[in-house]
Amino acid sequence: MAEIKAPVFPESVADGTIVEWHVSEGEQVNRDDILAEIETDKVVLEVVAPDDGVVTKIVKQVDDIVLSDELIAEFEAGATGTTGGDDAAEESKAEEKAEDKAEAKPEASAADEAEHKDQSPAVRKAAKESGVDPKNVEGSGRGGRVTKQDMANPTLKADSSIKSDSGRPVAESVGERTEKRVPMTRLRKTVANRLLSATQETAMLTTFNEVNMKPLMDLRAKYKDQFEKRHGTRLGFMSLFVKAATEALKRFPAVNASIDGDDIVYHGYYDVGVAVSSDRGLVVPVLRDTDRMSMADVEAGIREFAGKARDGKLSLQEMTGGTFTITNGGVFGSLMSTPILNPPQTAILGMHAINDRPMAVNGQVEILPMMYLALSYDHRMIDGKDAVQFLVTIKELIEDPARLLLDL
Template sequence: MSIEVRVPTLGESVTEATVATWFKKPGDAVAVDEMLCELETDKVTVEVPSPAAGTLGEIVAAEGETVGVDALLAMIGEGEGAAPAPAAAAAAPAAAPAGEAGQAVDVMVPALGESVSEATVSTWFKQVGDTVAQDEMLCELETDKVSVEVPAPAAGVLAEILAPEGTTVDASAKLAVLSSGGAVAAAPASASAATAAPAAAGKDVEDAPSAKKAMAEAGLNPADVQGTGRDGRVMKHDVAAALAAPKAAAPAAAPAAARAAGDASREERVKMTRLRQTIARRLKDSQNTAAMLTTYNEVDMTEVMALRNEYKAEFEKKHGVRLGFMSFFTKACCHALKEVPEVNAEIDGTDIVYKNYVNMGVAAGTPTGLVVPVINDADAMSFAAIEKAIAEKGRRARDGKLSMDEMQGGTFTISNGGVYGSLMSSPILNPPQSGILGMHKIQDRPMAINGEVVIRPMMYLALSYDHRIVDGKGAVTFLVRVKEALEDPRRLLMDL
């Protein structure tokens, strides 16, 4: 009985691929899940495993051909077909019976969090044929706000990747298949011989057809392109990477092709991550929805800095965390929100929902974008508890370990642009919240104090608020109360 080998799913919006390399030739014995050929799409390289043990019969789609999804690639005869050539038979391992290939274990998308229905496969840490240990990281998924690592559910061999990098998957999708009891047989030496490039090329493998075309169009020497495909094969994305890499200035007499390649390296088009797309959409929605206005003030940080310097060593020794400025600002904001509760409220249709608690959002920059972890009931926490929560949430944010629950339910937000050197800015609201405080760089400035000019460490404060429910008087009062609490921290102790 003959078994069809067809093009697997290539990913969302990808409808065709190019047959880059056949690792087997007609008559070769193959084991189940052994790699037969490699397909190349615009974004990823897809390896096609054998669906059964047997003998490779007819190859329908030769190298260099463009094929669509589910197109017929080849036929496999179970236990039949032409015998392999003597040399190939000596070099190739015996085909493993189907029963020895191990139990197939599905790798599914893990829980993504409440209200999250899909994710994008950002990185595969393993390739088909790699041996993996149980709980070893296989790939990383990216949702609107967090990154999720996917561990191996069992020890074995990665047999098939169903969702390549860049694919969008839903919360119940299958990502890959593991062979938990066996191993994917290595391609025999004859496969390498069948795809060997001519000796004049100076390589042991042949570059992908689309890569050769791209190099010819760009005037690139194949020797100058680092291949990342199997056995060092140059793929199409390797050519793009070589063109994008910085190059030394070309001599005046450089040919036109070289000048064109140089122009191409001046720009790079990169798809926005899901996190960046979500940030862009939410910030624009905030501007379009809220009647946003910003009011400013400045605070003399002398007393806070003196108090911090006096107690920071003792504070860290007792509580195991450094005393920073964020706990002072969090406490000051909680104090001010009690007096001006509308800044801690939100609009729900035609109702205003007042919160009798403060869930403080603390904006944090990460390598992938801005996230806002939430410290619940910050108004009931001590300085030490606030500092510990901020340190722990910030660390998890940078590592991409925050869960969706940790970024929901905030009632007010603090954004500290001062850590990046910002002197003044107008922060954008984090919907559905009605207020956000912007902290900025502490800078020594001459100030008039009791009729004398003295140098003081000053910080500009910015409160952006939703003018639909917060009046100018309330916004200014809020900032004044924050300023008073920071310039005389004893007021926080006295609840003044």
């Protein structure tokens, strides 16, 4: 008999919650099959079968809190379970259960069963997380089929009155006025608590500047095809901002530092977190040692993180640490914002939308593509002079990219 345990969590993660079991007791599984999913403050972890065999006992149920390396199930390698289908007695029991279920719920029609089977795994998972029955959601897919996007922002049917698994109403319809109540995911609650803590426990201040994006846009237009052909990834603006921020961090070590109690920790490395929006909430995967990365490495890393965030495949290691963060609200159209610190970091850079604006250049008015930059920083650690000069350094490097090559 073997033990199935929760993964070993890093020090920054205290515990996790079992959000789903993919198997039941007595069910046969194959090696590396997903048994359960555990949601932590940062990511959803998958627990897989160590070998072919049977899950003999489930110790921790859905919504139970589990600690690092805690026993969640018992497993017998090499055993044969109910999945094989060769045992006549097991088949008979399954048929009896199906008949009992059909008698207990005579109102369940074949159409309902077909509709449930027609739902994608993503839709079923979203329904489990939100407590909203897809049958009560207006579908935008072919033939009115409910999609994952529909479940993320559901439009309820007029006659729906939905209740969650706990029994409390999640949505009510009163004419054309509907309300929806869904429980926060663990990740969403953690993000909310951390952001609130950052505003209450730091002396946060934001300084702004603007940058002329024309030189960078011209550089990208000139070399993007050659860059993609040589490196196999597209040339975006984020890689240049990451490299510019890294150079600025070298010149202003306080911005790359963190506060630990009454101590200031100066980091001799540059790990830049890039904020990524996912269906489950905001996550910040970290690019390690950006001073040693080429722009192609940065672009490939960001693209990989974006794909993993979309699929929910980011690991704890990829989101742990970081000495500085960059967030780009411009991809959603934000013109200006005050980004919130990501403790224990002491600064965060906010990028925004690029808009054509009239600017005075050498006494003449020119229309230029301009972007507002925002640097939020902890005034306990960083003086205003250093914060402003740090942001000006990024501005100068972006407006004249040759400075990055010449170390000017």
